[in-house]
Amino acid sequence: MMDISYRSTRGRERDVTASQAILKGLACDGGLFMPDRMPKLNLTMEELAKKTYQETAYEVMKLFLTDFTEQELKECIGRAYDDKFDTEVIAPLVKADGAYYLELFHGSTIAFKDMALSILPHLMTTAAGKNHMEQEIVILTATSGDTGKAAMAGFADVPGTRIIVFYPKGGVSRVQELQMVTQKGDNTAVVSIHGNFDDAQTGVKQIFADREFGRRLAERGFVLSSANSINIGRLVPQIVYYAYAYGQLLAHGEISDGEKIHVTVPTGNFGNILAAYFAKQIGVPIDRLICASNDNRVLYDFFRNGTYDRKRDFILTISPSMDILISSNLERLVYISTGCDGEKTAALMADLAETGAYTVSKDMKERMTDFIGGFATEEEDRDAIRRVYKDTGYVMDTHTGVASAVYKKYRADSKDETKTVIASTASPYKFSRSVMEALKGTELPDDEFAIIDSLHAVSGVTIPKAVEEIRSAQVRHHRECGVGDMEAVIAGILGV
Ligand SMILES: *Cc1c(COP(=O)(O)O)cnc(C)c1O
Numbered sequence: 001m002m003d004i005s006y007r008s009t010r011g012r013e014r015d016v017t018a019s020q021a022i023l024k025g026l027a028c029d030g031g032l033f034m035p036d037r038m039p040k041l042n043l044t045m046e047e048l049a050k051k052t053y054q055e056t057a058y059e060v061m062k063l064f065l066t067d068f069t070e071q072e073l074k075e076c077i078g079r080a081y082d083d084k085f086d087t088e089v090i091a092p093l094v095k096a097d098g099a100y101y102l103e104l105f106h107g108s109t110i111a112f113k114d115m116a117l118s119i120l121p122h123l124m125t126t127a128a129g130k131n132h133m134e135q136e137i138v139i140l141t142a143t144s145g146d147t148g149k150a151a152m153a154g155f156a157d158v159p160g161t162r163i164i165v166f167y168p169k170g171g172v173s174r175v176q177e178l179q180m181v182t183q184k185g186d187n188t189a190v191v192s193i194h195g196n197f198d199d200a201q202t203g204v205k206q207i208f209a210d211r212e213f214g215r216r217l218a219e220r221g222f223v224l225s226s227a228n229s230i231n232i233g234r235l236v237p238q239i240v241y242y243a244y245a246y247g248q249l250l251a252h253g254e255i256s257d258g259e260k261i262h263v264t265v266p267t268g269n270f271g272n273i274l275a276a277y278f279a280k281q282i283g284v285p286i287d288r289l290i291c292a293s294n295d296n297r298v299l300y301d302f303f304r305n306g307t308y309d310r311k312r313d314f315i316l317t318i319s320p321s322m323d324i325l326i327s328s329n330l331e332r333l334v335y336i337s338t339g340c341d342g343e344k345t346a347a348l349m350a351d352l353a354e355t356g357a358y359t360v361s362k363d364m365k366e367r368m369t370d371f372i373g374g375f376a377t378e379e380e381d382r383d384a385i386r387r388v389y390k391d392t393g394y395v396m397d398t399h400t401g402v403a404s405a406v407y408k409k410y411r412a413d414s415k416d417e418t419k420t421v422i423a424s425t426a427s428p429y430k431f432s433r434s435v436m437e438a439l440k441g442t443e444l445p446d447d448e449f450a451i452i453d454s455l456h457a458v459s460g461v462t463i464p465k466a467v468e469e470i471r472s473a474q475v476r477h478h479r480e481c482g483v484g485d486m487e488a489v490i491a492g493i494l495g496v
Helices: 018-024 053-064 070-080 113-117 120-130 147-155 174-181 197-209 211-219 232-251 271-281 298-305 330-337 342-355 362-366 378-392 398-414 428-440 448-459 465-472 483-494
Strands: 006-008 033-035 093-096 099-103 136-142 161-168 188-193 222-226 261-266 286-293 307-309 357-359 371-375 420-424 479-481
Touching: 006 018, 018 120, 018 222, 018 232, 033 232, 033 330, 053 070, 053 232, 070 120, 093 232, 099 232, 099 398, 113 120, 113 147, 113 232, 120 147, 120 161, 120 232, 136 147, 136 197, 136 483, 147 161, 147 174, 147 188, 161 174, 161 197, 161 483, 174 428, 174 448, 174 465, 188 197, 188 483, 197 211, 197 222, 197 483, 211 222, 211 483, 232 261, 232 271, 232 420, 261 271, 261 398, 271 286, 271 330, 271 420, 286 298, 286 398, 298 307, 298 371, 330 342, 330 362, 342 357, 371 398, 378 398, 378 428, 398 420, 398 428, 428 448, 428 465, 479 483
Parallel strands: 099 420, 136 161, 136 222, 161 188, 188 479, 261 286, 261 420, 286 371
Antiparallel strands: 006 033, 093 099, 307 357
Protein backbone atom coordinates (compact mmCIF):
# COMPACT_ATOMS: atom_id res chain seq x y z
CA MET A 1 0.00 0.00 0.00
CA MET A 2 1.25 3.44 -0.89
CA ASP A 3 1.96 5.81 1.98
CA ILE A 4 -0.46 8.61 2.63
CA SER A 5 1.09 12.03 2.75
CA TYR A 6 -0.36 15.17 4.27
CA ARG A 7 -0.79 18.64 2.83
CA SER A 8 -2.06 21.95 4.10
CA THR A 9 -5.64 23.03 3.42
CA ARG A 10 -4.10 26.36 2.36
CA GLY A 11 -1.89 24.81 -0.29
CA ARG A 12 1.57 26.02 0.73
CA GLU A 13 2.87 22.90 2.44
CA ARG A 14 2.74 19.33 1.10
CA ASP A 15 4.46 15.93 1.15
CA VAL A 16 4.46 15.79 4.92
CA THR A 17 4.43 12.36 6.57
CA ALA A 18 1.80 11.48 9.17
CA SER A 19 4.35 11.58 11.97
CA GLN A 20 5.61 14.99 10.86
CA ALA A 21 2.06 16.31 10.64
CA ILE A 22 1.41 15.14 14.21
CA LEU A 23 4.59 16.83 15.45
CA LYS A 24 3.77 20.11 13.69
CA GLY A 25 0.09 20.31 14.60
CA LEU A 26 -0.60 23.23 12.27
CA ALA A 27 0.89 23.73 8.79
CA CYS A 28 3.31 26.63 8.35
CA ASP A 29 0.82 28.60 6.20
CA GLY A 30 -1.73 28.45 9.03
CA GLY A 31 -3.70 25.68 7.30
CA LEU A 32 -4.67 22.27 8.65
CA PHE A 33 -3.14 19.01 7.47
CA MET A 34 -5.25 16.73 5.28
CA PRO A 35 -4.45 13.30 3.84
CA ASP A 36 -3.71 13.40 0.09
CA ARG A 37 -6.40 10.75 -0.50
CA MET A 38 -9.06 8.94 1.46
CA PRO A 39 -8.13 5.34 2.32
CA LYS A 40 -10.73 2.56 2.66
CA LEU A 41 -11.23 0.06 5.46
CA ASN A 42 -10.07 -3.31 4.26
CA LEU A 43 -12.41 -5.46 6.27
CA THR A 44 -16.14 -6.24 6.05
CA MET A 45 -18.67 -4.93 8.56
CA GLU A 46 -19.15 -8.55 9.74
CA GLU A 47 -15.45 -8.66 10.53
CA LEU A 48 -15.58 -5.24 12.14
CA ALA A 49 -18.38 -6.44 14.42
CA LYS A 50 -16.02 -9.01 15.97
CA LYS A 51 -13.25 -6.54 16.80
CA THR A 52 -12.46 -5.11 20.22
CA TYR A 53 -12.03 -1.36 20.59
CA GLN A 54 -8.25 -1.73 20.43
CA GLU A 55 -8.40 -3.93 17.33
CA THR A 56 -10.75 -1.47 15.63
CA ALA A 57 -8.36 1.33 16.53
CA TYR A 58 -5.54 -0.48 14.75
CA GLU A 59 -7.64 -1.16 11.63
CA VAL A 60 -8.60 2.51 11.34
CA MET A 61 -5.40 4.23 12.40
CA LYS A 62 -3.10 2.17 10.19
CA LEU A 63 -4.97 3.56 7.17
CA PHE A 64 -3.96 7.13 7.99
CA LEU A 65 -0.72 6.87 9.95
CA THR A 66 1.13 4.95 7.29
CA ASP A 67 4.66 5.79 8.41
CA PHE A 68 4.09 4.17 11.81
CA THR A 69 5.01 0.47 12.00
CA GLU A 70 2.45 -2.12 13.11
CA GLN A 71 4.35 -2.55 16.36
CA GLU A 72 4.52 1.19 17.04
CA LEU A 73 0.81 1.65 16.47
CA LYS A 74 -0.16 -1.35 18.55
CA GLU A 75 2.04 -0.17 21.39
CA CYS A 76 0.48 3.30 21.32
CA ILE A 77 -3.01 1.80 21.26
CA GLY A 78 -2.25 -0.62 24.09
CA ARG A 79 -0.90 2.13 26.31
CA ALA A 80 -3.80 4.49 25.58
CA TYR A 81 -6.87 2.30 25.85
CA ASP A 82 -6.21 0.44 29.08
CA ASP A 83 -7.59 0.61 32.62
CA LYS A 84 -7.51 4.41 32.57
CA PHE A 85 -10.97 3.77 31.14
CA ASP A 86 -13.55 2.55 33.62
CA THR A 87 -15.00 0.02 31.18
CA GLU A 88 -13.34 -2.66 29.08
CA VAL A 89 -15.38 -1.76 26.02
CA ILE A 90 -13.91 1.80 26.20
CA ALA A 91 -16.90 3.39 24.41
CA PRO A 92 -20.20 1.76 25.45
CA LEU A 93 -23.36 2.15 23.41
CA VAL A 94 -26.51 2.73 25.48
CA LYS A 95 -29.94 2.33 23.91
CA ALA A 96 -32.35 4.91 25.31
CA ASP A 97 -35.21 7.08 24.12
CA GLY A 98 -35.22 5.73 20.56
CA ALA A 99 -31.51 6.34 19.91
CA TYR A 100 -28.11 4.88 20.71
CA TYR A 101 -25.97 6.99 23.01
CA LEU A 102 -22.29 6.39 22.29
CA GLU A 103 -20.69 7.18 25.65
CA LEU A 104 -17.31 8.73 24.98
CA PHE A 105 -16.64 9.84 28.55
CA HIS A 106 -15.25 6.76 30.28
CA GLY A 107 -11.64 7.94 30.23
CA SER A 108 -9.66 9.62 32.99
CA THR A 109 -11.05 13.15 32.62
CA ILE A 110 -14.65 12.10 31.87
CA ALA A 111 -15.13 13.90 28.52
CA PHE A 112 -14.79 12.68 24.95
CA LYS A 113 -11.45 14.47 24.59
CA ASP A 114 -9.88 11.48 26.39
CA MET A 115 -10.63 9.29 23.38
CA ALA A 116 -7.92 11.02 21.35
CA LEU A 117 -5.80 12.64 24.05
CA SER A 118 -4.97 9.39 25.79
CA ILE A 119 -3.18 8.29 22.63
CA LEU A 120 -1.80 11.59 21.27
CA PRO A 121 1.18 11.79 23.68
CA HIS A 122 2.23 8.27 22.63
CA LEU A 123 1.84 9.09 18.95
CA MET A 124 3.81 12.27 19.46
CA THR A 125 6.74 10.78 21.34
CA THR A 126 6.87 7.92 18.82
CA ALA A 127 6.81 10.49 16.01
CA ALA A 128 9.59 12.49 17.69
CA GLY A 129 11.75 9.36 17.83
CA LYS A 130 11.08 8.49 14.19
CA ASN A 131 12.05 11.99 13.08
CA HIS A 132 15.14 12.16 15.32
CA MET A 133 13.82 15.24 17.00
CA GLU A 134 16.01 16.53 19.79
CA GLN A 135 14.10 19.56 20.96
CA GLU A 136 11.66 19.58 23.83
CA ILE A 137 8.06 19.64 22.52
CA VAL A 138 5.91 22.40 24.00
CA ILE A 139 2.22 21.64 23.61
CA LEU A 140 0.16 24.82 23.43
CA THR A 141 -3.53 24.31 24.02
CA ALA A 142 -6.54 26.57 24.00
CA THR A 143 -9.44 24.91 25.76
CA SER A 144 -13.14 25.48 26.15
CA GLY A 145 -12.84 23.33 29.26
CA ASP A 146 -12.30 19.69 28.36
CA THR A 147 -9.31 19.54 26.02
CA GLY A 148 -7.01 21.25 28.51
CA LYS A 149 -7.51 18.72 31.27
CA ALA A 150 -7.47 15.71 28.96
CA ALA A 151 -4.27 16.93 27.28
CA MET A 152 -2.56 17.55 30.62
CA ALA A 153 -3.61 14.13 31.90
CA GLY A 154 -2.00 12.65 28.79
CA PHE A 155 1.19 14.72 28.77
CA ALA A 156 1.88 15.14 32.52
CA ASP A 157 5.44 14.03 33.25
CA VAL A 158 5.96 12.65 29.73
CA PRO A 159 9.73 13.11 29.19
CA GLY A 160 10.67 15.56 26.45
CA THR A 161 7.36 17.44 26.61
CA ARG A 162 5.87 20.51 28.30
CA ILE A 163 2.26 21.55 28.16
CA ILE A 164 0.71 25.01 28.56
CA VAL A 165 -3.08 25.35 28.67
CA PHE A 166 -5.13 28.55 28.21
CA TYR A 167 -8.78 28.57 29.29
CA PRO A 168 -11.37 31.37 29.35
CA LYS A 169 -11.83 32.74 32.87
CA GLY A 170 -15.50 32.37 33.79
CA GLY A 171 -16.18 30.36 30.62
CA VAL A 172 -15.90 26.84 32.02
CA SER A 173 -17.81 24.84 34.63
CA ARG A 174 -16.58 24.72 38.25
CA VAL A 175 -15.68 21.04 37.92
CA GLN A 176 -13.78 21.72 34.68
CA GLU A 177 -11.84 24.56 36.30
CA LEU A 178 -11.00 22.56 39.42
CA GLN A 179 -9.85 19.65 37.30
CA MET A 180 -7.40 21.93 35.50
CA VAL A 181 -6.01 24.06 38.31
CA THR A 182 -5.29 20.99 40.46
CA GLN A 183 -3.31 19.27 37.69
CA LYS A 184 -0.06 17.67 38.84
CA GLY A 185 3.12 17.24 36.83
CA ASP A 186 6.18 19.51 36.73
CA ASN A 187 5.82 20.02 32.98
CA THR A 188 2.25 21.38 33.16
CA ALA A 189 1.10 25.01 33.28
CA VAL A 190 -2.43 26.42 33.31
CA VAL A 191 -3.35 30.02 32.54
CA SER A 192 -6.81 31.59 32.61
CA ILE A 193 -7.25 34.39 30.09
CA HIS A 194 -9.51 37.41 30.33
CA GLY A 195 -11.42 36.55 27.18
CA ASN A 196 -13.50 33.79 25.63
CA PHE A 197 -12.50 30.53 23.93
CA ASP A 198 -12.18 32.12 20.49
CA ASP A 199 -9.72 34.65 21.94
CA ALA A 200 -7.68 31.79 23.39
CA GLN A 201 -7.73 29.76 20.19
CA THR A 202 -6.90 32.74 17.96
CA GLY A 203 -4.08 33.71 20.33
CA VAL A 204 -2.58 30.23 20.15
CA LYS A 205 -2.81 30.19 16.35
CA GLN A 206 -1.07 33.59 16.17
CA ILE A 207 1.74 32.32 18.35
CA PHE A 208 2.20 29.36 15.99
CA ALA A 209 2.40 31.78 13.08
CA ASP A 210 4.94 34.07 14.79
CA ARG A 211 8.21 32.97 13.15
CA GLU A 212 10.36 35.29 15.25
CA PHE A 213 9.00 33.74 18.44
CA GLY A 214 9.52 30.28 16.92
CA ARG A 215 13.18 31.08 16.30
CA ARG A 216 13.61 32.38 19.84
CA LEU A 217 12.20 29.12 21.19
CA ALA A 218 14.30 26.99 18.83
CA GLU A 219 17.49 28.64 20.11
CA ARG A 220 16.59 27.42 23.57
CA GLY A 221 15.76 23.92 22.36
CA PHE A 222 11.96 24.17 22.25
CA VAL A 223 9.51 23.43 19.45
CA LEU A 224 5.78 24.14 19.57
CA SER A 225 3.03 21.64 18.86
CA SER A 226 -0.70 21.43 19.39
CA ALA A 227 -3.07 19.11 21.20
CA ASN A 228 -6.13 20.86 19.79
CA SER A 229 -8.38 19.10 17.33
CA ILE A 230 -6.57 20.84 14.49
CA ASN A 231 -3.88 18.16 15.01
CA ILE A 232 -4.39 15.19 12.70
CA GLY A 233 -3.27 13.05 15.66
CA ARG A 234 -6.54 14.02 17.36
CA LEU A 235 -8.77 13.53 14.35
CA VAL A 236 -7.62 10.03 13.39
CA PRO A 237 -8.23 8.37 16.80
CA GLN A 238 -11.70 9.96 16.83
CA ILE A 239 -12.69 8.12 13.65
CA VAL A 240 -12.25 4.85 15.52
CA TYR A 241 -15.31 5.03 17.77
CA TYR A 242 -17.71 5.60 14.90
CA ALA A 243 -16.45 2.44 13.21
CA TYR A 244 -16.61 0.65 16.55
CA ALA A 245 -20.17 1.85 17.21
CA TYR A 246 -21.28 0.52 13.84
CA GLY A 247 -19.65 -2.84 14.58
CA GLN A 248 -21.33 -2.99 17.98
CA LEU A 249 -24.77 -2.20 16.54
CA LEU A 250 -24.27 -5.05 14.08
CA ALA A 251 -22.90 -7.41 16.73
CA HIS A 252 -25.92 -6.77 18.97
CA GLY A 253 -28.37 -7.37 16.14
CA GLU A 254 -29.65 -3.78 16.22
CA ILE A 255 -28.96 -3.25 12.50
CA SER A 256 -28.44 -5.46 9.47
CA ASP A 257 -25.14 -5.63 7.60
CA GLY A 258 -24.74 -2.52 5.47
CA GLU A 259 -27.78 -0.74 6.95
CA LYS A 260 -27.11 2.98 6.99
CA ILE A 261 -27.24 4.93 10.23
CA HIS A 262 -27.26 8.62 11.12
CA VAL A 263 -24.91 10.19 13.59
CA THR A 264 -25.77 13.23 15.74
CA VAL A 265 -22.89 15.14 17.31
CA PRO A 266 -22.94 18.07 19.76
CA THR A 267 -20.53 20.36 17.99
CA GLY A 268 -18.14 23.18 18.80
CA ASN A 269 -14.84 23.13 16.93
CA PHE A 270 -16.24 20.66 14.37
CA GLY A 271 -13.62 18.02 15.23
CA ASN A 272 -15.81 15.22 16.50
CA ILE A 273 -18.36 15.40 13.70
CA LEU A 274 -15.61 15.67 11.09
CA ALA A 275 -14.25 12.38 12.43
CA ALA A 276 -17.69 10.83 11.82
CA TYR A 277 -17.53 12.16 8.26
CA PHE A 278 -14.12 10.55 7.81
CA ALA A 279 -15.60 7.30 9.12
CA LYS A 280 -18.19 7.54 6.38
CA GLN A 281 -15.49 8.26 3.79
CA ILE A 282 -13.48 5.15 4.73
CA GLY A 283 -16.55 2.97 4.28
CA VAL A 284 -18.62 2.86 7.47
CA PRO A 285 -22.29 2.89 6.33
CA ILE A 286 -23.21 6.29 7.71
CA ASP A 287 -25.90 8.32 5.97
CA ARG A 288 -26.36 11.75 7.49
CA LEU A 289 -24.36 13.75 9.99
CA ILE A 290 -26.56 15.87 12.17
CA CYS A 291 -24.55 18.80 13.50
CA ALA A 292 -26.05 20.01 16.78
CA SER A 293 -25.23 23.53 18.00
CA ASN A 294 -26.24 25.46 21.10
CA ASP A 295 -27.22 29.16 21.04
CA ASN A 296 -23.89 29.90 19.32
CA ARG A 297 -25.52 28.58 16.15
CA VAL A 298 -22.99 29.72 13.59
CA LEU A 299 -22.77 26.22 12.06
CA TYR A 300 -26.55 25.87 11.85
CA ASP A 301 -26.70 29.11 9.87
CA PHE A 302 -23.79 27.99 7.70
CA PHE A 303 -25.38 24.71 6.67
CA ARG A 304 -28.62 26.54 5.94
CA ASN A 305 -27.42 29.44 3.83
CA GLY A 306 -23.77 28.79 2.96
CA THR A 307 -22.44 31.84 4.80
CA TYR A 308 -20.18 31.41 7.78
CA ASP A 309 -20.59 34.54 9.84
CA ARG A 310 -18.89 34.92 13.20
CA LYS A 311 -19.95 38.55 13.58
CA ARG A 312 -22.40 38.00 16.40
CA ASP A 313 -22.42 37.96 20.17
CA PHE A 314 -20.56 35.16 21.87
CA ILE A 315 -23.12 33.54 24.18
CA LEU A 316 -22.11 31.76 27.39
CA THR A 317 -24.32 28.67 27.76
CA ILE A 318 -24.70 25.62 30.00
CA SER A 319 -22.83 23.65 27.30
CA PRO A 320 -19.59 25.69 27.52
CA SER A 321 -17.44 23.29 25.50
CA MET A 322 -19.58 24.23 22.49
CA ASP A 323 -19.35 27.99 23.08
CA ILE A 324 -17.32 28.68 19.97
CA LEU A 325 -17.80 31.00 17.00
CA ILE A 326 -14.75 29.95 14.99
CA SER A 327 -15.04 26.22 14.34
CA SER A 328 -11.50 25.47 13.19
CA ASN A 329 -12.08 22.04 11.72
CA LEU A 330 -14.75 23.30 9.34
CA GLU A 331 -11.80 24.44 7.24
CA ARG A 332 -11.15 20.78 6.43
CA LEU A 333 -14.70 20.27 5.13
CA VAL A 334 -14.48 23.51 3.16
CA TYR A 335 -11.22 22.26 1.61
CA ILE A 336 -12.84 18.95 0.61
CA SER A 337 -15.80 20.79 -0.87
CA THR A 338 -13.49 22.89 -3.09
CA GLY A 339 -12.18 19.63 -4.56
CA CYS A 340 -9.02 20.03 -2.42
CA ASP A 341 -8.13 23.47 -3.75
CA GLY A 342 -5.68 25.09 -1.33
CA GLU A 343 -5.84 28.50 -2.95
CA LYS A 344 -9.62 28.74 -2.79
CA THR A 345 -9.63 27.56 0.82
CA ALA A 346 -6.93 30.06 1.78
CA ALA A 347 -8.94 32.88 0.20
CA LEU A 348 -12.07 31.97 2.18
CA MET A 349 -10.08 31.76 5.42
CA ALA A 350 -8.56 35.15 4.65
CA ASP A 351 -12.11 36.50 4.26
CA LEU A 352 -12.96 35.09 7.67
CA ALA A 353 -9.90 36.67 9.28
CA GLU A 354 -10.40 40.05 7.59
CA THR A 355 -14.18 40.46 7.47
CA GLY A 356 -15.45 37.90 9.99
CA ALA A 357 -17.37 35.96 7.33
CA TYR A 358 -17.15 33.94 4.11
CA THR A 359 -19.64 32.43 1.69
CA VAL A 360 -19.15 29.14 -0.15
CA SER A 361 -20.22 28.59 -3.76
CA LYS A 362 -23.30 26.62 -4.79
CA ASP A 363 -21.10 23.74 -5.94
CA MET A 364 -19.34 23.62 -2.61
CA LYS A 365 -22.58 23.70 -0.70
CA GLU A 366 -23.88 20.77 -2.75
CA ARG A 367 -20.89 18.75 -1.66
CA MET A 368 -21.87 19.24 1.99
CA THR A 369 -25.36 17.77 1.84
CA ASP A 370 -24.38 14.87 4.11
CA PHE A 371 -24.52 17.43 6.92
CA ILE A 372 -27.71 18.72 8.51
CA GLY A 373 -27.48 21.61 10.96
CA GLY A 374 -29.70 21.94 14.00
CA PHE A 375 -29.59 23.88 17.24
CA ALA A 376 -31.14 23.77 20.69
CA THR A 377 -31.74 26.69 23.03
CA GLU A 378 -30.90 26.53 26.74
CA GLU A 379 -34.53 25.73 27.51
CA GLU A 380 -34.66 22.94 24.91
CA ASP A 381 -31.42 21.50 26.29
CA ARG A 382 -32.78 21.46 29.86
CA ASP A 383 -36.10 20.02 28.67
CA ALA A 384 -34.34 17.20 26.82
CA ILE A 385 -32.28 16.27 29.89
CA ARG A 386 -35.37 16.31 32.12
CA ARG A 387 -37.66 14.48 29.69
CA VAL A 388 -35.25 11.66 28.86
CA TYR A 389 -34.58 11.18 32.57
CA LYS A 390 -38.31 11.07 33.37
CA ASP A 391 -39.08 8.71 30.48
CA THR A 392 -36.13 6.35 30.76
CA GLY A 393 -34.03 7.09 33.87
CA TYR A 394 -31.03 7.94 31.68
CA VAL A 395 -29.13 11.04 32.77
CA MET A 396 -27.06 12.92 30.18
CA ASP A 397 -24.83 15.96 30.34
CA THR A 398 -25.69 19.38 28.92
CA HIS A 399 -23.76 18.90 25.63
CA THR A 400 -25.37 15.56 24.94
CA GLY A 401 -28.66 17.24 25.85
CA VAL A 402 -28.20 19.63 22.92
CA ALA A 403 -27.66 16.69 20.56
CA SER A 404 -30.62 14.83 22.00
CA ALA A 405 -32.94 17.84 21.56
CA VAL A 406 -31.71 18.48 18.02
CA TYR A 407 -32.14 14.85 17.03
CA LYS A 408 -35.68 14.75 18.43
CA LYS A 409 -36.61 17.86 16.42
CA TYR A 410 -35.03 16.41 13.27
CA ARG A 411 -36.93 13.16 13.67
CA ALA A 412 -40.25 14.88 14.32
CA ASP A 413 -39.83 17.24 11.33
CA SER A 414 -38.50 14.70 8.83
CA LYS A 415 -40.35 11.55 9.97
CA ASP A 416 -37.01 9.87 9.26
CA GLU A 417 -36.74 6.75 11.43
CA THR A 418 -33.20 5.79 10.43
CA LYS A 419 -31.35 4.39 13.43
CA THR A 420 -29.19 7.06 14.97
CA VAL A 421 -26.10 7.16 17.14
CA ILE A 422 -25.83 10.22 19.39
CA ALA A 423 -22.32 11.10 20.50
CA SER A 424 -22.46 11.48 24.29
CA THR A 425 -19.53 13.72 24.98
CA ALA A 426 -19.28 14.19 28.73
CA SER A 427 -20.22 12.60 32.01
CA PRO A 428 -23.14 14.44 33.63
CA TYR A 429 -20.88 14.87 36.67
CA LYS A 430 -18.68 17.26 34.74
CA PHE A 431 -21.62 19.65 34.52
CA SER A 432 -23.42 18.52 37.65
CA ARG A 433 -24.85 21.92 38.56
CA SER A 434 -26.48 22.53 35.19
CA VAL A 435 -27.67 18.93 34.95
CA MET A 436 -29.24 18.99 38.44
CA GLU A 437 -30.83 22.36 37.73
CA ALA A 438 -32.32 20.90 34.55
CA LEU A 439 -33.67 17.89 36.43
CA LYS A 440 -35.08 19.95 39.30
CA GLY A 441 -36.22 22.90 37.24
CA THR A 442 -34.75 25.43 39.70
CA GLU A 443 -31.44 27.07 40.50
CA LEU A 444 -29.43 25.42 43.24
CA PRO A 445 -27.43 26.70 46.21
CA ASP A 446 -23.70 27.07 46.02
CA ASP A 447 -21.96 23.93 47.22
CA GLU A 448 -20.71 22.07 44.15
CA PHE A 449 -20.01 18.84 45.99
CA ALA A 450 -23.45 18.73 47.62
CA ILE A 451 -24.85 18.96 44.10
CA ILE A 452 -22.59 16.14 42.97
CA ASP A 453 -23.87 13.97 45.81
CA SER A 454 -27.48 14.68 44.92
CA LEU A 455 -26.77 13.85 41.27
CA HIS A 456 -25.46 10.54 42.53
CA ALA A 457 -28.65 9.96 44.51
CA VAL A 458 -30.81 10.78 41.49
CA SER A 459 -28.89 8.94 38.77
CA GLY A 460 -27.53 5.98 40.68
CA VAL A 461 -24.37 6.30 38.58
CA THR A 462 -21.13 5.89 40.54
CA ILE A 463 -19.27 9.18 41.05
CA PRO A 464 -16.23 8.95 38.76
CA LYS A 465 -12.72 8.93 40.20
CA ALA A 466 -12.00 12.18 38.32
CA VAL A 467 -14.63 13.94 40.45
CA GLU A 468 -13.71 12.30 43.76
CA GLU A 469 -10.12 13.44 43.22
CA ILE A 470 -10.91 17.14 43.04
CA ARG A 471 -12.87 17.18 46.29
CA SER A 472 -9.67 17.52 48.26
CA ALA A 473 -6.97 18.21 45.67
CA GLN A 474 -4.69 21.20 46.16
CA VAL A 475 -4.90 24.12 43.71
CA ARG A 476 -1.50 24.30 42.01
CA HIS A 477 -2.05 26.81 39.20
CA HIS A 478 -2.89 30.50 39.70
CA ARG A 479 -1.77 32.26 36.50
CA GLU A 480 -4.04 34.73 34.72
CA CYS A 481 -3.36 36.95 31.73
CA GLY A 482 -4.88 39.35 29.21
CA VAL A 483 -5.59 38.22 25.65
CA GLY A 484 -2.60 40.16 24.33
CA ASP A 485 -0.14 38.72 26.85
CA MET A 486 -0.21 35.05 25.97
CA GLU A 487 3.17 35.02 24.24
CA ALA A 488 4.83 36.82 27.15
CA VAL A 489 3.34 34.34 29.60
CA ILE A 490 4.70 31.43 27.57
CA ALA A 491 8.12 33.05 27.44
CA GLY A 492 7.99 33.43 31.22
CA ILE A 493 6.99 29.81 31.81
CA LEU A 494 9.75 28.50 29.53
CA GLY A 495 12.32 31.02 30.73
CA VAL A 496 13.25 32.29 27.26
C1 LIG B 1 -15.15 19.55 22.97
C2 LIG B 1 -16.53 19.16 23.33
C3 LIG B 1 -17.57 19.23 22.39
C4 LIG B 1 -17.37 19.78 21.00
O1 LIG B 1 -16.58 18.94 20.20
P1 LIG B 1 -15.87 19.51 18.89
O2 LIG B 1 -14.99 18.41 18.41
O3 LIG B 1 -15.10 20.72 19.33
O4 LIG B 1 -16.95 19.85 17.94
C5 LIG B 1 -18.83 18.79 22.78
N1 LIG B 1 -19.05 18.33 24.03
C6 LIG B 1 -18.07 18.25 24.95
C7 LIG B 1 -18.41 17.77 26.31
C8 LIG B 1 -16.79 18.66 24.63
O5 LIG B 1 -15.81 18.58 25.56
